[in-house]
Amino acid sequence: MYNTDIPTRAELPTSAQLLRSTVIAILAAAAILVTIVLPAEYAIDPTGIGRMMGLAEMGQIKAQLAEEAEKDRAAGQQGAAPVAAPTPGRRSGLLDRIFAELLIGPAAAQTAPARRSDEMSITLKPGEGAEVKMVMIQGAKVNFSWTVAGGVVNYDLHGDGGGQETSYQKGRGVPGADGLLEASFDGKHGWFWRNRGTSDVTVTLRTSGSYTEIKRAL
Template sequence: AEQDRLKDQQGAASPTVPGPRSSLTERIFAEFLVGSANAQNTQAARTDEISIVLKPGQGAEVKLSMVKGSKADFSWTVSGGVVNFDLHGDGGGQETSYEKGRGAASDQGTITAAFDGNHGWFWRNRGTSDVTVTLKATGSYADIKRMI
């Protein structure tokens, strides 16, 4: 009787309780979820240029919103003088300094975000006349914003 019951169940519709998944199904499911999560962390490449006039003694800060490991190429120049600068990052209770300089007329390089957060520059004009700082950035960041 038990064997007949099992035969009848095999011929009937599948039970609504899911059975164990095959390893192929698990891999496809995992790839779909992991792929989606990675896509959310990937920021599209963009390019921005911003110019800021600094009066004598004035400072300004510009930051890129970046996820950990993302990169942005940058170059900035000063017309009318030189500035002191601090290239740094902050976010989620973390802070880091990438580079500092005094009396600089320009700088260029690549920022690799050490953690999720805001990464960018603080410039201060220690001269006696107005200067203009022009920043060009290209890379994987969500936003560029003037903080100060």
């Protein structure tokens, strides 16, 4: 004998209720996009909330570094001086990234990835910053270690995705770090380093664990 009660038709949600729930979810996602994602990722802060929360400053740094990287790539391809400004396509690329972050990314990250190991080295000039991100699902774990040759760096180990953001660790003037990173949610998780010294440094990162992709974001 089963004690589970089967809901009647009257107890099931109506089409109007489902539509209302969908509209509320869309409005909530739009609010998160405008107040958190745009300021933190692209320095776009129409409401001013991102500036009060300190997210706009982080977005400005990322946008500046992205523009500098684009200039360097253009100069390397053309063999000429860096271009003066980013191309108009940056806006469409921004919208594509927002769409991927909020819609495609979370849906594609539901399957647990196989374990993998990677190693990469990044050289930073004085004042230069770089970011490396891994695509991870909630609860996935990665063992990591990174070292700095030639000096020390400031760093922030953080994650973002689906309108969520978190900072796992931060440090100033650090020669390296190691540990276990466990993703708090589906998204991109990794490190931002900046060289505040007066000479070039090289950051060597080693990772091993459950993630589908690792690449330099900035």
